[in-house]
Amino acid sequence: EPEVTQTPSHQVTQMGQEVILRCVPISNHLYFYWYRQILGQKVEFLVSFYNNEISEKSEIFDDQFSVERPDGSNFTLKIRSTKLEDSAMYFCASDNREGNTEAFFGQGTRLTVV
Amino acid sequence: GNSVTQMEGPVTLSEEAFLTINCTYTATGYPSLFWYVQYPGEGLQLLLKATKADDKGSNKGFEATYRKETTSFHLEKGSVQVSDSAVYFCALTPTGTASKLTFGTGTRLQVTL
Numbered sequence: 001e002p003e004v005t006q007t008p009s010h011q012v013t014q015m016g017q018e019v020i021l022r023c024v025p026i027s028n029h030l031y032f033y034w035y036r037q038i039l040g041q042k043v044e045f046l047v048s049f050y051n052n053e054i055s056e057k058s059e060i061f062d063d064q065f066s067v068e069r070p071d072g073s074n075f076t077l078k079i080r081s082t083k084l085e086d087s088a089m090y091f092c093a094s095d096n097r098e099g100n101t102e103a104f105f106g107q108g109t110r111l112t113v114v
Numbered sequence: 115g116n117s118v119t120q121m122e123g124p125v126t127l128s129e130e131a132f133l134t135i136n137c138t139y140t141a142t143g144y145p146s147l148f149w150y151v152q153y154p155g156e157g158l159q160l161l162l163k164a165t166k167a168d169d170k171g172s173n174k175g176f177e178a179t180y181r182k183e184t185t186s187f188h189l190e191k192g193s194v195q196v197s198d199s200a201v202y203f204c205a206l207t208p209t210g211t212a213s214k215l216t217f218g219t220g221t222r223l224q225v226t227l
Contacts, residue, residue, distance in 0.1 A: 004157065031213065042118075043158075043203060043217035056214060091158060095213075103215065105150075105158035 002026045006092050006106035013082055013113055021077045021109045023092030032075045033093040033103065034067065036060070043091065049075065082113045116141045120204050120218035127194055127225050135189040135221045137178075137204035145206040147171075147180050147187040148215065152201045161189075161202070194225045 005024045013019050025032050034046040047057040049067055066078045075094075079086055089110050093103040121136040139145065149161040149171070162171030167182035176191045187204060204218040 006157075033213075035215070035217075037220075040219075042219045043205075043215075045214050045216070048213055093158075102160045102163070103213075104160075107155065107157035 004092055004094055004104050004106040006109050008109060009107065010110045011112070013111070015084060015113055016081050019079050019082055019111060021090050021111070023075045023106055024073055025075055025092065025094030026104055029094035029096045031095050034077045035091040035093065036088040037091070038088045084113050087111055087113045116145065116206060116208060116216045118204050118206055118216055118218035120221050124222040124224055127223070129196055129225055129227055130193045133191040133194045133223065135202055137187045137189065137218060139185050139187065139206050141206055141208060143208060145208050148205040149176070149178055149189050150203040150205055152203065158203065196225045196227060199223055199225045
């Protein structure tokens, strides 16, 4: 069964450093998403991406965040200068939307900012 | 705006017990409703969904009915197994697609022998 894969599974970084979280969506999917879950809180939408551009983003997704699909298979989330409050589980998801209302999620990357 | 409220966890049950995890929502229009499950060490998986009022989603013995009059989508299972131990997330989208899911906080279920 096709799946969304995320790397790394756990990333520890120092405050102020840049991190890149990587995702490989399902190959025939066209819509890509990042969500995050701070420990003990809700899973929150960050951004959606379609046709090589952001289609929607939340208030959380400020100038410190960016997304990219650099090579037609990977979908990355970059945090330019990490803050302690960026510590969370980050989930990537994808769907093809046409006739399929299910979003497929990766297993998540746990980011710890120290 | 849209929001989802789930019952607090953790929920601890003995095997073969009846499970209910409450979920209520606030949304304009006619959202689609979902239950996702996260098993230990894995990603979020769609468990079931309902896209219009009175629809019942079902999968793996779990059921949930879209109740517009009470804005609820409670998850039920008649007889839980140890393998059902996981975190369950109620979610909605404002349209018929899976875009921009709004999630609840998740409810951890622990099933013991």
